[in-house]
Amino acid sequence: MTIEAKLAQLQQAAAEQTSASLKLANDVVESINEIDQVKVDINQTHELIKSNHQAINDWQTKTGKVTLKDFQGQSYQVDTLPSLINETQKINPHPEAMTKAQFDALRQIRKQQYAGSGFVQWGKSYTSAKYAINEGMHAFGELNQGRLVLGPATNTPVGNSKTLTPTVLVDGVQHSLGFIKAANDLDNNVYFPPAPDGTKTYDSVTGKVTQHTSAAEAFNECRHKTPNGLATGDYNKELGELTFQQTDAGGLFYVNKNNSGAHALQVVFSSSIDTNIEFRDAMGIDGAAPLLKFLQASANKKQSVTLNHTFENGGVYFRVPEPQVGQKITIHSWQTLSSSEQVITSRKDFVFLESWHEKIADKDVVYPLGNVQYGQNNYEGISLVSSLVAQSYSAFGLWDTDTKGYGVKWSTLSDANRIKFLKNPEHNIYYDPEAKAYIQVRYRVRVIEGYGDQWNELRPSVHEITTEWAIADRRRITFAQGSSQSITSKVFVMKGHTQTIFTKQDNGVAEGEGTTIGSLSYGQTKPLAMPVAIVQRLNQGAYHPTYNPMGTGKRRISGGYYYHWYETHGELTDINNTQDCFDKNANQGGGNMGQESGWANLTLGESYTGRSDQYKFHDAIYAGQVEDLRLNANKLDVNQLREDALNKAVAGTLRGKGKLMVTRFDSEVYQVGGSALGYVQIDSNGWARPSSVYEKLSGWNLTKNKAVSIYQSASSPHVFNVYMDDESAIEVGDKIMISYYRSEQSAEFDSLPWTDIVGHPERIAATFPNGVIGQWLPKLPNNSYGYPLNKKITDSKLNATYTRDLGETWTNSDVGFDNIKNTSSGSWHPDIVALLSYESPSNFTIAAANTAIKSSVSSVWASADRFVSQGNRFISSLSGVIGKDNQDGNQQRDLAVLNAPNHAGGFLWNSNKVSHSPITLREPLNQSGGAKALPTIVERNGLLYMQFHGSELRYEQKPIIDISESSTEPKTGFGVYRITDGPLKGRLVKRMFSTATAVPFNDVDWSIDNIGLRYQNNTDYSYKFFTDDLNWGDDQIIPIINGENTKTDLNGNTVKVFCHHTQLPLGIASH
Known part of the structure; x- marks a missing residue:
């Protein structure tokens, strides 16, 4: 490189360094200027904060407004914090409580979640099944005076309920039932009015x-x-x-x-x-x-x-x-x-739950859980009193002057104690900002004293007579109360009524009539009502099998000695009518009931009862007296419901109801006017003839000294078809004595206090000319053993009251019985008239029309078992047959359904037969009959029921007849034949038709397969190769009919066929 070039390079570097030094100097100057500006800004901010400091202090502590400045120096006013809090509290003073909008939104969510108003959880159950009605409902009979219990009533409860006590949904409001007239959370006690004492009358015309x-x-x-x-x-x-x-x-x-x-x-x-x-x-x-x-x-x-x-x-x-x-x-x-x-000597009392909305300030009282019958005197350390409102506000009914609910005065509660109520949603309190008021949704249990045994419209969705809810004998009896301190004259209405506004789609609840809006329930709400139970009551009078079968007491003479109706004493006065059983001055002042109440009460004890059955006292509530009206609020899987309900049916735990009979042998004797007809005109004094061609009366052929059955003619209600029970011929001129039953015997029980009558009809008529409680056994006493009982005995004893001198003297004792064969095992003298008393379960199904099914079809159930817990009650309810088979391993069978066609409308139908696999039950012991049934779920009036199609089963081994294949001897209907020669040698065949045929087995027109023989082009088998199941006479077909009828089975026997529904609904249908 030359010297010139080197110098030029050095000059270029010097120039670049000079330029960088100048830029650095400028940057330093700019930074110093920015620092000076920040210093100014800091000074300005300090001044701003200094000027706003007092305003911020005032914003935190004072009401009203304060003035603040921004960085631009602009001034403006803001509400202070206390003022904002006050405004918020005007909307909801306690944020712990829901607003009305929030509460109503939650109600709507629940109404979508559940099928309707009813019980979300039943509550736990008592440990002993003896007192159980259904899960979460119990009656303790002689253990507790006059009460029904909702909930476990024990520290060791059982059951599937997710909650200890019941949880109820009423139009989307969820109530926790607790402490109803009880000081602990295990009991919800429902009390009842005194039993009838013969001093009240009811007029059905005036009501x-x-x-x-x-x-x-x-x-x-x-x-x-x-x-x-x-x-x-x-x-x-x-x-x-x-x-x-x-x-x-x-x-x-x-x-x-x-x-x-x-x-x-x-x-x-x-x-x-x-x-x-x-x-x-x-x-x-x-x-x-x-x-x-x-x-x-x-x-x-x-x-x-x-x-x-x-x-x-x-x-x-x-x-x-x-x-x-x-x-x-x-x-x-x-x-x-x-x-x-x-x-009124027999009566049903009605229990229901009433729910309403009420402004707390109106009575200035709040109740735990919203329960105005709350029975404990404190809640979470808050003292409660029962004197804040009129007693009638908490009463079960007009008859109740005792029940009081514990609550607390709202205005006296501290904020801390108010929060205890507001924060817990179980108390159902919400805030209405428009009214600036707290509202509580409350409930009470109501018990209506019946006019008698007649009630209608107890299901809010089921119309029988009218669309007013819960009426008795077509008369208004159930009135709304809601927020009123006493019961009003306003009624409840049900589905289909023009004044039903809020619950048209809810099949579980009735609502108050139109004028109750805002008057008996706050704002745009009505009082609502939901059925719980109906309870059959006995009366306080002396028991008598003719004049007072609903009585309970003995008869008393002066000096304090007590006697049953059949016992004698010189001071006892005659009982000639029902009123005598209530006479307090009878027996020379001893009285057939006490001056204050009947003798058979819990205080005096069992030695004072005049009854020999399971119902001892007039002031006790027994499980068998109670009909459970509660509905399951949950949406149910209909196929699972079918299986669950079938299990209960087989176990005998489905609830039912049945009536007692009062039998009278007519003193008149009727002469048969034709080979099978007896023309009989029944009097009009309350003794009923059969109501259909399927209902029979028992009678006696005096000419032939044999039992007969009497059915109504299909052509005339005054003509009776008379048949000999032993199937022998009846002849013109035969004299017939008829036993009637009294139609007004309207009391109903789940567990029946049943009576059978043993005796010759003429002696029964002479002993009880005005009739007697019970049903006649059509086997005359003749010193023989084994008298088949009319009903299944489930008691541990069979009590007999009997006379040999037409009622002049009586003997009472427990007698022997065979609980397998279901017979009175002793012998009876020909002169005897005996009343046999025992406990028996009622039917839980009833004849009904074939209804479109909602579930799938599962299997066919069949049994002939003698145990109630293994299908016996089920068999009897469907067919009237009392199962007597007690073989291990032969209790029941589930038979596969082979074909179950549905009609376009969802019905099972007969056009394409409903068929199933062969019955595999072995030969039953004790000549037991049985039944088979196909279960499905159906809907009626918005409620779910179990439907059973099926038939009675009878086992019969037909004699085997040896016959050649070429024989032209007639082969009788339903006969069994063993072919002795030819290709079918040794094979057993059963004739499948009732008619005889002479066609030989080697006829060329027979078509033979592995099932049997069909003739020419027939699709049905004329013969089937014999298998043991054919001894049951069953054709493997489920008859699809309406109600009840009969058919001829494959053994030639007439058997009952049926379409039954459960008497009580299983739940609410959801769509």
Whole structure:
């Protein structure tokens, strides 16, 4: 490189360094300027903070507004923190509580989540099945006085419920049921009004219930009253004796209770001599008045006369046309009531849950859980009192003057204690910002004292008579209360009623009528009601099998000695009618019931009860008296429901209900007018004829001394078809005696206090001329052993009350029985009339129309077992057959369904037969019958039920007849043949038709396969190769019918076929 070039390079480097030095100097100057600006800004910020410091302090501590400045120096005002809090509290003073919008949104979510109003959780159960009704519901009978329990009632509960006590959904509001008249969370106690005591009457025309001062007044007993008219004699009203002083026609006259109109007259009398008696519709002593009845009375024999008549005049003239001087007529009883009026001696009480919204400030009281019957005096350290509102606000019903609910005065609670209520959603409290008020959704259990046993419309979605909810005998009885301190005159309405507004889609709840909006429930809500149970009550009177089968007590004489109805003592006065069973002054003052209550009460104990069955006391509530009306609120898988319900049906734990019979043998004898027809006109005094061609009465052929069954003719309700029970021929001229049952015996039980009657019909008629509780056993006593009982005995004893002298003297004792064969195992003398008492389960299914199915089809169930827990109750409910087979390994079978076609409407139908695999049950012991059934789930009125199609099963081994293949001897219907030659040699075949045929087995028109033989082009088999299942006579077909009918099985026996539904619903249908 030259020197010039080197110098040029050095100059270039110097210039670059100079330029960098100048840039660095400029940067340093700019940085110093920025530092000076930051210093200025810091000074300005310090001044801003200094100026806002006091305003910020005021914003934290004072109400109103404060002035703040921004960095631009602009001033503005803001609300202080206390002011913001106050404004927030105006919307919801306690954020712990839901607002009305939040509460209603949660309700809507639940209404989508569940099928309808009902029980979300049943609550846990008591450990002993003896007291169980269903899961979460119990009745402890003689252990507890007059109460039903919802919940476990024990520290060691059982059951599948996820909650200890019941959880209920009512129109989207979830209630926790707890402490209902109870001081602990294990009990929810529901109490009941006193049992009937014979002093109240109910008039079905006016709907009026009248409280009388005595049973005699209620029954309008006239015996001890001075007659309204008297002729040719003297009447001693203390003794009830009319003594004639001359031979002119005469007698006595009593006015009817309501003068003219329809009346029921009951007179019991006797005469000291044989005499003629007339009953006349009269206005006084008038021998020309219209004749009602004429009879000839034997000396010293009680005559009972019952007349139902529409009177033109004011009363009844009891006339003796030709009296003798000194003749005495004793009036043992004279009662007359309007035909629409009855004394309440049997009654069902109705239990339901009422829910409503209420502003807390209205009564200034809050209740734990919203339960106005809360029974504990403290909640989480807060003292509660029961005197803040009228007692009637917490009462179970008008009859209840005792129940009080514990709550606390809202205005006296500290914020901390208020929060205890507000933060817990179980108390159902929400805040309505428009009203600036707290609202609590509350509940109470209500118990309505029935008019009798008649109730309708208890299911809010099931219309029977009207769309008003929970009526009795077509009369209003169930009234809303809601937030009112007492029960009002407003009613509840159900689905389909024009005033149903809020719950049209909810099949589990009824709502108050239109005028209850905002009056009995806050804002735009109504009081709502949900059924819980209905309870059959006994009465306080003395028990008598004819006059008071719902009674409970013994009879008392002075000095404190007590006697059953069949026992005798010189001081005991006769029982001639129902009123005598309630007479407190009977037996020379001892009384057939006490002055304050009936003798058979829990306080006095079991030695005072006059009953020999499972129901001892009038003031106890037993599980068998209770019909569970609760509904499952959950959406149910119908196929799982089918399996669960079938398991309960087989185990005998599905609930049902049944009525008792009162039997009377007619003193008249009817003559058969044709080879199979007896023309019988039934009287109109409450004794019913069969209601259908499938319902039978028992009777007796006096001519042949054999039992008969009597069915209604299909052509006329007054014509009876009479058949010999042993299938022998009935002949023209045969004399028939009929046993009736009393139609007004309307009491119902899940566990029946059943009575069977043993005796010759003529002796029964003489012993109990006015009928007796029970059903006749159509086997005459003849010193033989083994009398088949009419119902399944589930008791540990069979009690017998019997007489050999037409009721003059009686004996009572427990007698032997065979619980496998279901018989009274002893022998009975021909003169015996015996009442056999035992406990028996009711049916839990009822005949019904074939209904479209909602579930799939599973398998066919079949059994002939004798254990209630293994299908016995199920068999009997479906078919009336009492299973007696007790073989291990032969309890039941599940048979595969081979074909189950559905109609387009969802129905099972017969056009393409519903078939199943062969029955594999072995030969049953004790000649037991059985039943088979195909279970499905159906929907009726928005509720789910189990449907059973099936038939009765009878086992019969037909004799085997050896026959040649070429024989043209007739092969009888349903016969079994062993072919002795040819290709089919040794094979057993069974004729499948009822008709005979002479076609030989080697005829060329037979088509043979591995099942059997078909003739020519027939699709049905004429013969099937014999297998053991054919002894059951079953055709492997499920008959799809409506209700009940009969068919001929493959053994030629007439068997029952059926379509049944469970009596009680299993849940709410969801769509």
